[in-house]
Amino acid sequence: MYGVLLIAVLIVTGGAIAFIGDRLGTKIGKKRLSIFGLRPRHTSIIITIFTGICITTLTFGVMAAASENVRTALFGMERLNRTMLETQASLRDAQSDLQAAQIEQERTNEDLAKSKEDVERLRTQQSELEAESARLQEGNRLLEAATQELTLRNDTLAAQNSTLSAQNGELTDSNAQLTQDNVTLEKRAADLREGLITIREGNIVFQAGEVIASGVIRGNRPVAEVDRDMQTLAQLANRNVSVKLGLNTSDQDIWIYQPEYEAAVKKIAASPQDMVVRIVAAGNLLRGEAVRTTLALYKNSVIYRDKEFIIARPYMLDGGSDGEAEQTVMSFLKDVNLAATTKGILPDPISGSVGVMEGAQFYDIVNSLRGRHGAVVLSAYANGDTDAMGPLRLTLRSELQTNSAVR
Numbered sequence: 001m002y003g004v005l006l007i008a009v010l011i012v013t014g015g016a017i018a019f020i021g022d023r024l025g026t027k028i029g030k031k032r033l034s035i036f037g038l039r040p041r042h043t044s045i046i047i048t049i050f051t052g053i054c055i056t057t058l059t060f061g062v063m064a065a066a067s068e069n070v071r072t073a074l075f076g077m078e079r080l081n082r083t084m085l086e087t088q089a090s091l092r093d094a095q096s097d098l099q100a101a102q103i104e105q106e107r108t109n110e111d112l113a114k115s116k117e118d119v120e121r122l123r124t125q126q127s128e129l130e131a132e133s134a135r136l137q138e139g140n141r142l143l144e145a146a147t148q149e150l151t152l153r154n155d156t157l158a159a160q161n162s163t164l165s166a167q168n169g170e171l172t173d174s175n176a177q178l179t180q181d182n183v184t185l186e187k188r189a190a191d192l193r194e195g196l197i198t199i200r201e202g203n204i205v206f207q208a209g210e211v212i213a214s215g216v217i218r219g220n221r222p223v224a225e226v227d228r229d230m231q232t233l234a235q236l237a238n239r240n241v242s243v244k245l246g247l248n249t250s251d252q253d254i255w256i257y258q259p260e261y262e263a264a265v266k267k268i269a270a271s272p273q274d275m276v277v278r279i280v281a282a283g284n285l286l287r288g289e290a291v292r293t294t295l296a297l298y299k300n301s302v303i304y305r306d307k308e309f310i311i312a313r314p315y316m317l318d319g320g321s322d323g324e325a326e327q328t329v330m331s332f333l334k335d336v337n338l339a340a341t342t343k344g345i346l347p348d349p350i351s352g353s354v355g356v357m358e359g360a361q362f363y364d365i366v367n368s369l370r371g372r373h374g375a376v377v378l379s380a381y382a383n384g385d386t387d388a389m390g391p392l393r394l395t396l397r398s399e400l401q402t403n404s405a406v407r
Contacts, residue, residue, distance in 0.1 A: 021051025213237035219271035304382035325369035
């Protein structure tokens with residue numbers, strides 16, 4: 001808008017000046033005026049030229065007065081060019097510096113990224129170190145507590161050690177005295193053993209472990225009922241002792257340790273099975289001494305049914321003399337005894353036997369072997385149902401061995 005107004009002013013001013021110049025030139029021409037002695041025609045031309053100069057001068061003056069850019073274009077173009085050149089040079093330098101700065105910025109950004117990574121790594125390491133430091137501090141605290149406790153224990157042990165050292169000295173003195181007393185007691189014990197053996201060798205009524213009485217007592221019953229059966233078994237043991245000693249029943253009583261007796265009664269009462277109870281001699285008993293006994297308990301069950309096969313053994317006979325036949329039967333009976341014991345029949349503690357057999361049957365089987373030559377098989381069978389208490393009653397058979405397998 002400002003430029004349009006300026007152009008309009010210049011047009012109006014130029015037109016006014018041209019009009020004034022034209023009117024002035026016309027008047028001068030009509031009046032035939034002369035300037036500097038020139039002809040009127042030339043004077044009119046000079047006036048016209050002057051008018052144009054005035055128009056141009058006024059135009060540039062108004063434009064210079066109205067616009068800084070016009071003044072700069074008219075009077076400061078060279079300086080402006082120099083300034084532009086300097087500015088362009090500065091701009092190029094600034095661009096170079098900017099590129100260098102951008103490169104430096106990129107390098108700085110890379111270094112910054114690396115620095116951030118290093119910072120994160122250092123932070124992680126710092127966290128780990130702090131955690132490790134916390135663990136070490138806790139370990140140190142526990143170690144200090146343990147050290148204090150060990151110190152207290154060491155002090156206590158040192159005090160106890162001093163006390164034990166003093167007691168050890170006393171015990172050493174006592175030990176020396178006891179050693180001397182022990183030698184004396186051992187000599188006395190040896191003398192007593194020799195005397196006791198000498199006394200008992202000819203007067204033993206019951207050997208240690210010998211069964212005085214035995215019986216089967218049903219389990220899983222009230223304690224009172226089991227106790228009555230145990231009392232009955234004890235009375236049987238009293239009778240057996242009296243008979244063996246040749247005394248009246250009331251003259252001799254067996255002795256059973258009461259806690260052992262009560263424990264046995266409770267065990268039998270709580271047992272789901274029947275129990276074999278043996279009253280056995282606690283040691284070698286002399287005539288006139290108290291009959292001290294102990295109780296032996298065994299679970300009872302039927303070991304062999306009537307006519308059940310027990311064992312069979314083959315033997316080779318050479319003529320079957322009396323001695324050979326009897327020896328063969330005795331060897332077979334030992335095998336039978338071992339088989340029955342292994343299966344669960346309780347052997348006699350003194351003899352170790354479990355079976356009984358009528359004498360007539362024994363001699364019959366011996367006679368059946370007399371005069372035989374070759375292989376003979378002896379077999380044993382149970383004669384009636386037999387439980388763990390026994391005894392095992394036997395039936396023996398003999399037969400010649402054939403080529404078939406013997407079971």
